[in-house]
Amino acid sequence: MSDQEFVALPEGVTAENFAKAVAEFQAVLGAENVLTTEERLQPYFKTMMPVDDNDYRMSAVVQATTVEQVQAVVKICNEYNVPVWTVSTGRNFGYGTYGVSKRGTVVLDLKHMNKIISVDRDLGTALLEPGVTYQQLFDYLQENDLPFYLSCPAPSAIAGPVGNTMDRGVGYTPYGEHFMMQCGMEVVLANGEVLRTGMGGVEGSTSWQVFKWGYGPYLDGIFTQSNYGICTKMGIWLMPKPPVYKPFGIIYDHDDDIQEIVDLLRPLRLSNTIPNAIVYANTMYEAAGIISRTKYYDGDGFTPPEVLQEIREKEGLGAWNVYAALYGTQEQVDVNWNIVKSVVEKHGKGRLITEEEHGGTQPFQYRADLMRGYMTMQEFGLYRWRNDRGQGGGSMWFAPVTVAKGSETIDQTKLATEILNKYGFDYVGEYIVGMRDMHHIIDVLYDKSSEEETKRAYDCFKELIEKFAEKGYAVYRVNNAFMDQVADTYGEAQRNINRTLKRALDPKGILAPGKSGIDI
Known part of the structure; x- marks a missing residue:
């Protein structure tokens, strides 16, 4: 494909190399899950930010359905130096919508990773994939007569617990501090490795969704509002329904x-x-x-x-x-x-x-x-x-x-x-x-x-x-157009430590470059 056949190209990536990356995406995901044409990308273009949406156009959207596919996408991006911006349910209207941080970035859309893996009736825990919406989880609780309240943002139905928690969003019940009610993550790192935080790293552990801290440094926090990894599973706590x-x-x-x-x-x-x-x-x-x-x-x-x-x-x-x-x-x-x-x-x-x-x-x-x-x-x-x-x-x-x-x-x-x-x-x-x-x-x-x-x-x-x-x-929190300005308000020391972590975990800077003002 020539560069005229792509709606945008990642910075520093030739049309020839990007075409090779797209071909490898298609081999892994299937051609129907790799969107590159103007027509198929149109639903992803509009943002609600006061910018020219053309400056925030993605080069492609790839839709994964498994952790293994996410790993493969990350490895392809590393090979061809293609940046990738991850969304789950994708409709973060007041904070940027689907808009990428830099023109030409590939969007990894996880909306089809939408399994409710487990809900524990006794402990009030749930393990979810990132594409699960609040409406989907609400319906699941109702259909299975599970006595729990959800804590959700507003508007809620089309948003998702994983995406909202990863951006440290809040809700309106006593469980409204969503990150506080999160317990355990599965994260695909920039090198394709899979990390399970907290107790999740222990083979056969039954306490992944009940004990947040695990052993050694607590890691979950560094993956929120950052670009250090891609969350593919998350545990959350559900509020018991009161009488x-x-x-x-x-x-x-x-x-x-x-x-x-x-x-x-x-x-x-x-x-x-x-x-x-x-x-x-x-x-x-x-x-x-x-x-x-x-x-x-x-x-x-x-x-x-x-x-x-x-x-x-x-x-x-x-x-x-x-x-x-x-x-x-x-x-x-x-x-x-x-x-x-x-x-x-x-x-x-x-x-x-x-x-x-x-x-x-x-x-x-x-x-x-x-x-x-x-x-x-x-x-x-x-x-x-x-x-x-x-x-x-x-x-x-x-x-x-x-x-x-x-x-x-x-x-x-x-x-x-x-x-x-x-x-x-x-x-x-x-x-x-x-x-x-x-x-x-x-x-x-x-x-x-x-x-x-x-x-x-x-x-x-x-x-x-x-x-x-x-x-x-x-x-x-802030939308993509103002992330650097907000990052500056928190001081150079914080920006430096964020860069240090970024270089260690993602040396090529392929994951969501510029997210929260973090770059290599």
């Missing part, structure tokens, strides 16, 4: 209430009275899930304050909408509910809402479903907020992490709003409070069908990273 589940919300009417309510509820989270992550979602975050902005405002720039107030009044939303849940026996839930009620009522500002009153209404029902691991796609409504005409579809998650203190929310909300409004965008945000940390999730929504607006979105996101870092606020 009683009680979701609730609290509505607050004023923007500045956020400072008080984070401090008000933090002791309940620290004491595990509220055992799951508490979500504090602003008006626009909740509104975007159920309506488009054009219902109230079709002008340019950010939404005016008076329109925002109209949305609150007519859609029944607060300036801040708080969601959490109680889990356990009836006695436990009753005691903890009385504690929650007492704290909120004594404060005197928030209005408590429960499933008895608001079940079936949105957005309460969506949040209630999410906190018990039900499958939902509602959060895709965010993508029609700026443009409900079926065009555009620009989104970037900006996710700085800080301490769970109210004072931080005032500073971060003000700074984010100023920067977003400066570029004509809305502050669409929520705070998710873990035990002591606070994830500030902001969706930078824009119309990608507008070249001018796309340029503004890029500049806006760049400034968000810069200005937040100046105040000590760094993000914990």
Whole structure:
């Protein structure tokens, strides 16, 4: 094949050598699982980043179904110096979608490696391949009458536990810190070797999914958000289904209430009275899930304050909408509910809402479903907020992490709003409070069908990273277009140690070059 017959070529790889690599991929995987034409690659091209998608085109997509095939793909890539970017279910919308880090990289798509290898009813563990989706696992639990909740991100159904955990994503149940609930990985290294972490390296071990640490250095962490290996199996822990589940919300009417309510509820989270992550979602975050902005405002720039107030009044939303849940026996839930009620009522500002009153209404029902691991796609409504005409579809998650203190929310909300409004965008945000940390999730929504607006979105996101870092606020995940900028905020020492590990484990740099700012 000539270079004109490929949609892109990896940097430094000739068309002749790439054609040889493609032929070897086909021999291993079958021609139907090696995609190289414009037509077959089209579903993989679109990203939601504010970039020219042409700059992030892959040269091919290869679809493996076994660990042995993954090993073979890696060996071929080593032979021809072809870089390879791995995806599992592949739809990581706010963090890059299928987009590779460098034009011409091959995408290794593991969606067909979708076996639920085992689920232990007694111990609440599961061993999964990377292509398993949350919907698939949810259905499996239901069909086999297994008494467990899933903890999933939002939107959940088409995402996968392995991919989400590898990027250190979070969920909304008491098991919402997903990497904490991971136990054991099988990883294909850059040289084609297979590593089983923790107890998995012991022949015949029965404790691979129950004891995280094994012997010697703990390795699982270095494979998350990195490019040191390809995860082909992962163990996770499942939350036992409680006898009683009680979701609730609290509505607050004023923007500045956020400072008080984070401090008000933090002791309940620290004491595990509220055992799951508490979500504090602003008006626009909740509104975007159920309506488009054009219902109230079709002008340019950010939404005016008076329109925002109209949305609150007519859609029944607060300036801040708080969601959490109680889990356990009836006695436990009753005691903890009385504690929650007492704290909120004594404060005197928030209005408590429960499933008895608001079940079936949105957005309460969506949040209630999410906190018990039900499958939902509602959060895709965010993508029609700026443009409900079926065009555009620009989104970037900006996710700085800080301490769970109210004072931080005032500073971060003000700074984010100023920067977003400066570029004509809305502050669409929520705070998710873990035990002591606070994830500030902001969706930078824009119309990608507008070249001018796309340029503004890029500049806006760049400034968000810069200005937040100046105040000590760094993000914990980011899309492919900004990985180097974020890596720089963590300091040269961390970048150097990451490079050292990369050179040791992947001396040719073939695995996901540039992932998290890590290169050789």
